[in-house]
Amino acid sequence: MSKWFDPRSTFGMLLIAAVLIALPFVAALGGQAWVRIVNFAILYIFLALGLNIVVGYAGLLDLGYVAFYAVGAYTYALLASPHFGLHWPFWVILPLGAALACVFGVLLGSPTLKLRGDYLAIVTLGFGEIVRIFMNNLNAPINITNGPQGITLIDPVAIGDLRFSGTSQILGISLSGPQKYYFLLLALAILVIVINQRLQNSRIGRAWQAIREDEIAAKAVGINTRNLKLLAFAMGASFGGVAGGVFSAMQGFVSPESFSLIESIMILAMVVLGGMGHIPGVILGAVLLTVLPEVLRYGVGPLQMALFGKMLIDPESLRMLIFGLALVLVMRFKPAGLWPSPERKRELSEKRTGAA
Amino acid sequence: MTVLLEAKAVAKHFGGVKALRDVSLTIRQGEIYGLIGPNGAGKTTFFNCMTGLYIPDGGGFDFAGAPLVADAPHKAAERGIARTFQNIRLFANMTALENVMVGRHVRTAAGVLGAIFQNRATRAEEAAIRQRAEDLLHYVRIEDRADDLAKNLSYGDQRRLEIARALATEPRLLCLDEPAAGMNATETEELRDLIDGIRRDGTTILLIEHDVKLVMGLCDRVAVLDYGAMIIEDVPAVVQKDQRVIEAYLGA
Structure with a gap:
């Protein structure tokens, strides 16, 4: 961080707060679609920071993280939609979804305790797919999840009479549905950032990092690696569960399609690309990977028209091509991530100046 | 005896x-x-x-x-019973001080909730962990390397750090x-x-x-x-x- 701007100063805090409050209104100038994109960026920050506990801190390569997101999303969908005729309030369902995802986290964690790296990745990948396939097929003999059609007409978040869908007036300011979700998501994101931050510099966080660095040495200093790994899975999963619930409410619709393997990979990519284990890095990764594809979606078509006067390549294919290329380039030239932790950065600069 | x-x-x-x-x-x-x-x-x-x-x-x-x-x-x-390893096993990407702080794990108790809510007992315990770790680094005479990553320490200092980490478990x-x-x-x-x-x-x-x-x-x-x-x-x-x-x- 440069000297003229310190985010920890009062001025810095106020500036960040002002930007965050103004953001949904600025984004709305480009249409509500942009507010939704910002919302998804924050939702992915939430998910990525949840996964950061498992992958970044404890070093457990989890490719099935989306399963917990799905558990949270379906918990909300089933308990607040006409599907079962249940309409529970969100402040009951979100914690319930988190708890259920937590149970699933332990379920995934317990058989994989002795696995590491590639092997763990394969088992978690299988787990993620199993959950998705269950969602896809639990419509017979008893219709629980409504299969591939998914669940529609899910209740929006509501606080008292204030429903988060549609526009409403608060303190004389007109807020659209997505703008209201923005503030809910922002509050949740700040919460998860604080939790991540505090865990990182705690006894538990250090024990996770020790397991990541050297499991045998961690055992030798008395760390119960089994319990701590399960704890990491459970905590990461509960964040996924909460994110899923908010996703359900915000979209009003869930189907198994939203929880495919590519989602897990994207969330993992956010963590790795941003800077594993480093909170600002993970946030940056989540924002970039959510916003960049959208910018490209709106950008590559007009750009081609301006440059060549005609469409040479289908914008949709070009978009993903550029996106993929960007990922490869970042990993080639910034292997520790775009914004790695200060320790890693200092180490790189030490190498550059030579061992003085 | x-x-x-x-x-x-x-x-x-x-x-x-x-x-x-x-x-x-x-x-x-x-x-x-x-x-x-x-x-x-x-x-x-x-x-x-x-x-x-x-x-x-x-x-x-x-x-x-x-x-x-x-x-x-x-x-x-x-x-x-604490041990060191024939082929040094440190937590390479953690600082020397953090390595020793991990050694205090087994003699301390703070859990997830303590970490999240930062109650007084947790903060006191954390301060004690840090103090003890600093003392141990001083004891094995590598206190000036406290903030360096373990993997950047010289071979001899790594050996000392491993001993300090083992001693941290009392x-x-x-x-x-x-x-x-x-x-x-x-x-x-x-x-x-x-x-x-x-x-x-x-x-x-x-x-x-x-x-x-x-x-x-x-x-x-x-x-x-x-x-x-x-x-x-x-x-x-x-x-x-x-x-x-x-x-x-x-x-x-």
Whole structure:
């Protein structure tokens, strides 16, 4: 961080707060679609920071993280939609979804305790797919999840009479549905950032990092690696569960399609690309990977028209091509991530100046 | 003198290879006990059985008057057995200070909720962990490297850091697996002083070492392993002159 701007100063805090409050209104100038994109960026920050506990801190390569997101999303969908005729309030369902995802986290964690790296990745990948396939097929003999059609007409978040869908007036300011979700998501994101931050510099966080660095040495200093790994899975999963619930409410619709393997990979990519284990890095990764594809979606078509006067390549294919290329380039030239932790950065600069 | 650790006919085999054949020995409170032997004699295997990394196929250990049920390594540390590794095993991407702070894990209690809510007890415990870790870095004389990543420390400092991390668990028995390996004469001399100091401060030490000079000069008693069996356990002066030991080292 440069000297003229310190985010920890009062001025810095106020500036960040002002930007965050103004953001949904600025984004709305480009249409509500942009507010939704910002919302998804924050939702992915939430998910990525949840996964950061498992992958970044404890070093457990989890490719099935989306399963917990799905558990949270379906918990909300089933308990607040006409599907079962249940309409529970969100402040009951979100914690319930988190708890259920937590149970699933332990379920995934317990058989994989002795696995590491590639092997763990394969088992978690299988787990993620199993959950998705269950969602896809639990419509017979008893219709629980409504299969591939998914669940529609899910209740929006509501606080008292204030429903988060549609526009409403608060303190004389007109807020659209997505703008209201923005503030809910922002509050949740700040919460998860604080939790991540505090865990990182705690006894538990250090024990996770020790397991990541050297499991045998961690055992030798008395760390119960089994319990701590399960704890990491459970905590990461509960964040996924909460994110899923908010996703359900915000979209009003869930189907198994939203929880495919590519989602897990994207969330993992956010963590790795941003800077594993480093909170600002993970946030940056989540924002970039959510916003960049959208910018490209709106950008590559007009750009081609301006440059060549005609469409040479289908914008949709070009978009993903550029996106993929960007990922490869970042990993080639910034292997520790775009914004790695200060320790890693200092180490790189030490190498550059030579061992003085 | 009271007995701190007693190994009773400990046996371990890997397939057909008998790595340990009924090894029995006693380590007394407050002594430096040396365990030596040629390569592959079973020294590290013995270590691993004691610290719970391996489960012995026969026999067992008594530690501080009660059986040591070493079915999980973290339990050995809880009981008060700490170790270092032959090939240094530090938490490479954590700072030296953090490495030692991890060592306090087993003697502290803060959980997830404490970490999240930062209540007074957690903050006090965290401050105590940091203070103790700083003191230990000072004790092994690498306090000026506290904020460096463990992997950027010099070889000798890494050895010292590993000892500091082991001491952070408040061991009654500190097991050092070839601490002088790869050290030059000066470093070995400094290490000798450090080990002697740790013993004087009240910690019993089990030392596996190749450097016969170091072992003979430092240890109160020495056991010699050869092909997984113990051939002698006695004071250095006797062990040094024993015909079987000379044969084991030089070949018959």
